[in-house]
Amino acid sequence: MLFKVIAKEELKRLFELLASSHTVVGPVKTGRDRTGLPLYAFDEVERFEDLSLDYAMTKIPAKRFFLPYREDMAVFEMRKDDWNKKVDYNMDRPRIFFGMHPCDINALNRLDKVLMGETYPMPYYIAKRQNTVIIGIDCTPRPYCFCRSMAADTALHGFDMFLTDIGERYFAEILSDTAFNFLRLIKTAEPAGEDHVLYKKAAAARNERFVTQVDTTDLMKILDMEFQSDVWKQWGDKCLSCGTCSNVCPTCYCYSVEATVDLKLTTARKTKMLYSCNLIDFAEVAGAHNFRPERHIRLKYRYYHKHRGFVEAYEESLCVGCGRCGESCLAGITVPEVIASVRSTL
Amino acid sequence: MLNSGRTYLGVPVSRPKVGFFDFSSCEGCQLQMVNNESTLLDFLALVQIVNFREAMTGESDDYDIAFVEGSITRPDEVDRLQAIRSRAKVLVALGSCACFGGVNQLKNRFRDLPWVKETVYGGAAVETDVVRPLHDVVTVDLMIYGCPVRKEEVEKVVTNIAIGKEIAYPKYPVCMECKANENICLFDLGEACLGPVTRAGCGAWCPGSRAGCWGCRGPADDPNMEQMKRLMQERGISEEMILDRLECFGGFCEFSDALRAEMSKENP
Numbered sequence: 382m383l384f385k386v387i388a389k390e391e392l393k394r395l396f397e398l399l400a401s402s403h404t405v406v407g408p409v410k411t412g413r414d415r416t417g418l419p420l421y422a423f424d425e426v427e428r429f430e431d432l433s434l435d436y437a438m439t440k441i442p443a444k445r446f447f448l449p450y451r452e453d454m455a456v457f458e459m460r461k462d463d464w465n466k467k468v469d470y471n472m473d474r475p476r477i478f479f480g481m482h483p484c485d486i487n488a489l490n491r492l493d494k495v496l497m498g499e500t501y502p503m504p505y506y507i508a509k510r511q512n513t514v515i516i517g518i519d520c521t522p523r524p525y526c527f528c529r530s531m532a533a534d535t536a537l538h539g540f541d542m543f544l545t546d547i548g549e550r551y552f553a554e555i556l557s558d559t560a561f562n563f564l565r566l567i568k569t570a571e572p573a574g575e576d577h578v579l580y581k582k583a584a585a586a587r588n589e590r591f592v593t594q595v596d597t598t599d600l601m602k603i604l605d606m607e608f609q610s611d612v613w614k615q616w617g618d619k620c621l622s623c624g625t626c627s628n629v630c631p632t633c634y635c636y637s638v639e640a641t642v643d644l645k646l647t648t649a650r651k652t653k654m655l656y657s658c659n660l661i662d663f664a665e666v667a668g669a670h671n672f673r674p675e676r677h678i679r680l681k682y683r684y685y686h687k688h689r690g691f692v693e694a695y696e697e698s699l700c701v702g703c704g705r706c707g708e709s710c711l712a713g714i715t716v717p718e719v720i721a722s723v724r725s726t727l
Numbered sequence: 728m729l730n731s732g733r734t735y736l737g738v739p740v741s742r743p744k745v746g747f748f749d750f751s752s753c754e755g756c757q758l759q760m761v762n763n764e765s766t767l768l769d770f771l772a773l774v775q776i777v778n779f780r781e782a783m784t785g786e787s788d789d790y791d792i793a794f795v796e797g798s799i800t801r802p803d804e805v806d807r808l809q810a811i812r813s814r815a816k817v818l819v820a821l822g823s824c825a826c827f828g829g830v831n832q833l834k835n836r837f838r839d840l841p842w843v844k845e846t847v848y849g850g851a852a853v854e855t856d857v858v859r860p861l862h863d864v865v866t867v868d869l870m871i872y873g874c875p876v877r878k879e880e881v882e883k884v885v886t887n888i889a890i891g892k893e894i895a896y897p898k899y900p901v902c903m904e905c906k907a908n909e910n911i912c913l914f915d916l917g918e919a920c921l922g923p924v925t926r927a928g929c930g931a932w933c934p935g936s937r938a939g940c941w942g943c944r945g946p947a948d949d950p951n952m953e954q955m956k957r958l959m960q961e962r963g964i965s966e967e968m969i970l971d972r973l974e975c976f977g978g979f980c981e982f983s984d985a986l987r988a989e990m991s992k993e994n995p
Contacts, residue, residue, distance in 0.1 A: 415917030422909060441909050450907035462737050621923045621951045621958075624899055628906035642890055644769040644882050646735045655907070660899040661948045676951065709906075711914060711923055711958045712951075 383555040385569040386576050392544070392551055395567045396429045399477050406446055407479035408436040426479065434480050435546075437523055442631035442705060443478065443485045447492070447509045450628070450655050454505065454638070457649040470508035478513055482520040484703040486540050487533035488631030489515075494695050495634065505653075514559055517543035519583070522590040523704070527717055530595035531702035547579035595702070595717045596724060597688075603724055604689045608681075612722045617677020619712040620659060626683070626706035626714070627657030632699050635663075658683045684719060730773070735890045743888065746778030746790040747821075748811055750797030750804050751831050751858070755875045756822035757781045757796055763878045770882060773889055792817045792888065794871075794881075798824040798831045799859045812865040817888070820861045821881070823874040823943045827977035830874070832858040836974055860977065869894065873929060874943035874976055880928060897927040898948035901940050905931035913939045919964045921972050924950035924979075945978025952982045966990055 387395075399405055407426045410419050410433050421436040423443050449471070458465045489510065496506040517540040528534040536543060542560035544551040552572060555561050572580075627633035637656040642649045656663060659679045664672035673679045691699035700716060707715025730742030747757050761767065761782050777787040793815035799805060812818055823829040835857050837843045844855060861867050871881055887894050897903070901922035905912070908931055913920040920939035922931065926947045933940050946952075959969050966986065973983035 412911060412916075414911075414915040420911055420915065440911070440915075441906070445909070459736060461734060464736065619951075619954055621900070621902070621954055622949070623902035623923045625902050625906055628903065641883065642735070642886055642892070644766055644773060644886055646733065646740065646773075646886070646890065657899075657903070660903065662898045674949075676949075709912065711912075712954050713958075 383561065384572045385553045385555060385564060386547075386572045387544070387551045387553050387564070387567070387569050389550065391567045391569070393429045395563060396432065396479060398566050399479075399563065400427055400429075403477045404474060405477045405479050406443075407432045407434075408439060409433055410436075423478075432479065434518055435521075436480070437521070438482070438526075438703065438705065438708075440705065440709065441629060442488065442703070443481055444488070444492075444631050444633075446476065446478070446513065447489065447506055448496075448634055448636075448655060452505060452653050453650050454653050455651045457651075459647055459649065470505050472508040472512050475512045475514065476509075478515045480518045481515055481540070482703075483517065483536040484520075484526070484528040484533050484701045485631050486515065486517050486536035487528075488701045488703070490536075490539040491632055491691075491695070491697065491699055491701065492634060493539070514557075514563075515540040515542075516560070519543075519545040519587065522587060522592075524592055525704035525708055525715070525717075526591065526702060527593040527595050527704060528702035529591050530593075530597055531698050531700050533701035533703075534591070545580060545583055547576060547583050550576070552576060552580045552583075593704070593717050595720050597698070597720075600720070600724075601689050601692055604685060607723050610723060612719075612725075613677045613681040615677075616714055616719055616722070617675065617680050619714055620676045620680045621712055622659050622661055622676050622679065623711070624657030624660050625709050625711070626659065628655065629705040629709045631701060631703060631705070632687075633657065658686070680714075684716075684723075688720070730889075733772075740889050742773065742775050743791040744777050744787075744789060745774040745792045745794065745885075746787075746811070746815070747776070747781070748778070748793055748795045748807075749780065750795065750808065750825070750861075751800045752797030752822070752824040752829065754781055754796060756824075756873075757794075759875045759878045760881065766878070766882060770885070774885055788814055790815060792819060792885075794819045794821045795825055795861055796821045798828045799861065799864050800831065800855045800857070802854070802856070805864055808861065808864050817868045818861075818865065819884070820867045820870045822876045823872065823945075823976045823978065825861045825867075826870045826872055827945055827980070828858045828860045829976055832860075832977040832980075833974065834858055872896070872926060872944035872978075877929060877932075899927055900947040900950065901925045901927045901929065901931050901934065901944075903927050904929070905934045908935055910934050911937075913937070914958075914962060917962075919959060919962075919968060919972065921955070921979075923958075924952060924955045939972075941972050941975045942979055943976045945976070946982070950982075952979075956986065 405426050406423055408421050409424050409431055411422045412420045414420055421439045423439050426432050452471055456467045496503040517536055541557040543554040635656050636653045639652050687700040688698050730740050733740050777790050793811050820826045824831055834843055884894055904927045905922055913934055918939045921942040922934055922940040924946055925940050925942045926944040970983055973979040
């Protein structure tokens with residue numbers, strides 16, 4: 382692995398060089414909540430000053446830059462006796478993602494397994510994923526982060542470069558020739574012994590800040606045992622079936638498709654829209670039969686996909702433990718509490 | 728009636744005769760129809776408008792589809808609505824007043840209706856009774872929700888009628904569209920919002936402008952009202968404020984009536 386150290390003002394210079402010729406996306410401050418805490422979002426950034434590299438967590442994940450909430454899959458132009466189908470992967474130029482936390486990088490890595498896998502590759506996703514350069518950055522864990530329990534606290538791949546703040550400088554881990562060539566634009570240095578010490582200190586300090594844990598021991602088996610448990614009903618009674626958990630989840634990828642015809646009757650579109658398994662008609666089929674009309678059943682299946690089905694297929698959970706769903710859920714349903722209740726022997 | 732020479736995938740399409748009608752309302756939903764100039768000509772090419780008091784002078788009793796705005800509050804309105812129903816093949820309730828009674832039905836919430844009439848109209852001889860949505864009086868084939876309706880949604884409905892495509896509305900609540908628009912949740916800002924229980928389709932119009940939802944489109948399918956009440960209470964929003972929102976457009980009357988009854992039982 383290739384390491385470099387970068388002075389902080391040099392990172393600013395790198396950003397400015399990249400932003401002058403590329404679309405750069407990164408964390409920005411969007412306001413404050415009712416308790417005065419800053420709110421963050423990923424957005425296009427033109428000035429380094431607008432970037433909040435020390436951001437806590439964005440409410441909405443980086444997902445929409447890879448899986449937009451709404452996206453045309455095909456546009457049909459209809460003529461008198463003929464029609465023409467146009468497909469666009471909706472990625473007109475490469476993008477640089479400046480400042481992504483390990484949980485979000487791991488979320489993309491897990492999405493890759495499904496959407497870039499051999500069975501059903503999704504070109505709309507692949508086009509965006511392969512044309513995005515990712516510069517990762519370390520984070521300060523918040524109280525509701527449980528990424529460690531989901532083995533997503535460290536990103537091992539799926540990015541081009543990863544930065545760790547070691548005080549005066551950034552410690553950079555380089556994974557691609559793209560990132561290596563970027564760094565040739567600015568002044569960097571080889572890490573010295575003291576940089577290694579500072580890095581290890583920063584990593585240890587970060588580790589101490591993880592407070593929430595989810596016990597995943599035998600979780601697949603326990604979920605199988607507790608399929609009929611009453612706890613699902615209790616959580617289901619609270620669930621608003623509003624789909625917020627899926628919309629803020631960095632790995633929920635289910636979608637619905639709608640076909641629309643314009644007023645002129647000359648253009649039609651097939652549009653994909655990210656959906657949620659908690660929505661009432663998620664399992665509704667032709668003839669209006671609904672396989673999952675009850676809230677608690679829908680909620681349960683979301684947990685079974687994340688923590689059981691995906692684990693069986695890919696040997697890791699689809700949940701990365703970012704905590705966004707629990708934080709955004711107006712009914713206060715959180716992953717650590719749901720799993721603890723299922724594990725409970727009471 | 729066929730739309731002269733117009734086809735969809737080679738198949739001739741119909742150009743239905745359409746009438747717009749208004750009852751007790753602000754007529755703002757109809758105004759939405761003439762508001763969007765960029766698509767107005769395309770809309771007019773798709774349908775033949777034969778009756779539209781707000782936008783044209785002529786009128787005709789020969790129409791296939793009647794778009795009806797407003798609620799019913801007077802005996803003569805009942806007669807007029809029944810006449811429209813008898814002529815139209817399809818009757819569409821346009822907007823919250825037609826679907827649920829709308830803001831007008833707030834009047835029904837007062838126990839003493841003669842007092843309301845006296846306070847609002849003084850001695851003027853205005854004949855007005857309890858406010859009713861259209862479906863209380865006639866069979867309604869289709870409802871287009873919203874206060875006001877979204878023109879895009881009406882256009883979609885009309886397009887689907889013309890080409891014979893199914894008309895469907897979102898069954899999920901506004902939160903779904905609000906999150907997709909990346910809005911900051913109004914509860915994070917300490918405000919109230921009915922987004923978690925109100926039917927989507929508006930594109931989270933109000934929350935996108937940092938105004939909490941008042942439920943003008945009525946409830947989503949199987950809304951969790953018990954949890955909605957609980958989460959508002961947990962955030963210090965009083966039952967009176969919850970009722971204010973639930974009662975505003977009439978779509979949630981089943982739930983607001985129950986909540987009011989529950990409250991009066993607790994504090995008689």
